[in-house]
Amino acid sequence: MSKDTPCIAVCMIDPKTSLCFGCGRTLPEIARWHRMDTAERRAVMALLPARMAEANLVPPAAADASKTD
Numbered sequence: 001m002s003k004d005t006p007c008i009a010v011c012m013i014d015p016k017t018s019l020c021f022g023c024g025r026t027l028p029e030i031a032r033w034h035r036m037d038t039a040e041r042r043a044v045m046a047l048l049p050a051r052m053a054e055a056n057l058v059p060p061a062a063a064d065a066s067k068t069d
Helices: 027-035 038-054 060-067
Strands: none
Touching: none
16 A cells, blocks of 8 residues: 555554544545645554554454564
């Protein structure tokens, strides 16, 4: 995926948090992503790691990597 998007092609929404399991964005953020300017996209992307951690969501790629450790 492009560096302009946090999408990892795991597009499923967590019913508890309303966040995407793969990237941590909300549905409204996903829906208007292509209309955001670069600064707004980067601002959202900067929030995603903390947002995912706070929601206890682990992207599937990270979960798979931890199983091999």
